[in-house]
Amino acid sequence: MRLHRNLTFAVIDSIRDIFNEGVYADKAVEKALRRDKRWGSRDRKFVAETIYEIVRWQRLYAEIAEVNAPYSRPNLWRLFSVWCVLKGIPLPDWNQIEPTPSRRIKGRFDELSKIRKFRESVPDWIDELGVEELGEEKWTKELAMLNKQAEVILRVNTLKTNKKDLQNKLKEENIDTVTLPDHPDAIKLVERANVFKTEAFKNGWFEVQDASSQLVAAYLDVKPGMKVVDTCAGAGGKTLHLASLMENKGQLIAMDIYESKLKKLKVRARRGGVHNVDTRVIDSTKPIKKLIGKADRVLIDAPCSGLGVLRRNPDSKWKLQPEFLDNIRKVQQEILVSYSRMVKPGGKLVYATCSVLPSENQNQVKAFLASNEDFTFISDKKVLSSQSGYDGFYMALLERKK
Numbered sequence: 429m430r431l432h433r434n435l436t437f438a439v440i441d442s443i444r445d446i447f448n449e450g451v452y453a454d455k456a457v458e459k460a461l462r463r464d465k466r467w468g469s470r471d472r473k474f475v476a477e478t479i480y481e482i483v484r485w486q487r488l489y490a491e492i493a494e495v496n497a498p499y500s501r502p503n504l505w506r507l508f509s510v511w512c513v514l515k516g517i518p519l520p521d522w523n524q525i526e527p528t529p530s531r532r533i534k535g536r537f538d539e540l541s542k543i544r545k546f547r548e549s550v551p552d553w554i555d556e557l558g559v560e561e562l563g564e565e566k567w568t569k570e571l572a573m574l575n576k577q578a579e580v581i582l583r584v585n586t587l588k589t590n591k592k593d594l595q596n597k598l599k600e601e602n603i604d605t606v607t608l609p610d611h612p613d614a615i616k617l618v619e620r621a622n623v624f625k626t627e628a629f630k631n632g633w634f635e636v637q638d639a640s641s642q643l644v645a646a647y648l649d650v651k652p653g654m655k656v657v658d659t660c661a662g663a664g665g666k667t668l669h670l671a672s673l674m675e676n677k678g679q680l681i682a683m684d685i686y687e688s689k690l691k692k693l694k695v696r697a698r699r700g701g702v703h704n705v706d707t708r709v710i711d712s713t714k715p716i717k718k719l720i721g722k723a724d725r726v727l728i729d730a731p732c733s734g735l736g737v738l739r740r741n742p743d744s745k746w747k748l749q750p751e752f753l754d755n756i757r758k759v760q761q762e763i764l765v766s767y768s769r770m771v772k773p774g775g776k777l778v779y780a781t782c783s784v785l786p787s788e789n790q791n792q793v794k795a796f797l798a799s800n801e802d803f804t805f806i807s808d809k810k811v812l813s814s815q816s817g818y819d820g821f822y823m824a825l826l827e828r829k830k
């Protein structure tokens with residue numbers, strides 16, 4: 429592979445913004461891809477994937493290069509040189525790049541690969557927490573899987589089309605897909621492609637949604653005509669799925685503390701032909717109180733550490749702090765106690781997270797059930813990335829007694 433200067437400069441500037449300025453990786457990639465309209469799909473793929481790889485392997489690369497954040501310009505190039513050598517790409521003869529013996533880089537890599545926190549490039553505290561919560565063996569496997577690049581999975585919008593027609597439509601645009609057993613509405617891209625440019629996307633025939641995430645709405649057991657509340661709806665990934673499962677019939681109320689996210693949800697709902705959604709911002713206790721005892725189904729897709737979706741957001745390894753996690757666990761319990769009141773007697777509740785930590789998952793449910801006797805536990809699913817091949821998720825189904 430021959431490296432191109434302008435593409436490489438875009439990578440260097442982006443990792444500087446991410447590591448030194450705290451810019452989110454997806455935003456940095458978006459900005460980098462706007463830099464030059466003439467770039468073709470291969471150039472764009474190089475820029476996006478190289479940025480994500482350097483973010484994912486930051487600790488390992490920094491350790492090999494013996495540099496520390498915040499990185500000076502020469503140190504950003506040193507990180508890049510490590511990436512090149514480990515990918516087997518010959519270092520170009522540019523004045524930004526020091527002639528580094530690749531033997532030394534490979535030797536350091538072999539040495540550091542013996543230690544999980546370096547090999548898997550993760551902060552000490554996350555590594556220790558993973559072992560404490562999942563045990564050495566499970567955590568080692570999980571962490572390795574969470575460092576793999578995520579495949580692109582789509583959820584067929586059954587309000588507008590079906591799996592077969594969507595697959596054919598994408599095929600016309602040279603995008604090959606396969607179906608996934610146990611995920612009725614999912615198809616997987618055989619090769620990565622920019623699906624947002626397709627006619628099918630513009631027509632609302634699908635949403636990009638990981639296979640594990642697609643299990644959540646289905647777990648709530650909704651039926652057309654029900655009154656359903658999605659309490660932490662965000663930009664609506666699960667809300668839209670719920671609407672499809674409800675066949676656009678009944679009432680679906682999407683709530684979140686951020687109005688900006690609910691605005692995005694409305695745009696997606698319009699594109700997807702979803703007509704039964706109302707959005708409500710939680711800006712006081714009023715919107716919740718109004719719905720007490722009224723909902724057939726309540727979904728709590730709770731804010732969490734996001735440790736199950738590191739494949740998609742590798743920069744959260746570096747952004748996450750222990751204090752955030754302590755605080756979010758309190759929020760999860762408060763939300764469970766408060767929002768569960770919206771379930772009517774005989775109704776059902778799903779509590780879900782995209783975390784693999786028991787302290788955010790089954791332990792939260794246990795604590796809730798211990799002090800809320802009007803709810804009974806029906807079942808739960810602990811989806812580990814290392815077992816499913818998709819994102820790490822948790823979901824528990826509870827029922828309010830009649």
Ligand SMILES: C[S@@+](CC[C@H](N)C(=O)[O-])C[C@H]1O[C@@H](n2cnc3c(N)ncnc32)[C@H](O)[C@@H]1O
Pocket residue numbers: 659660661662663664665666667683684685686689710729730731732759763782
């Ligand atoms: C895991 S994300 C939801 C993702 C979304 N359900 C989806 O499928 O796309 C959690 C959401 O909870 C929201 N949130 C955080 N604190 C909240 C609170 N106290 N009440 C309601 N929503 C909250 C966040 O803004 C975020 O959108």
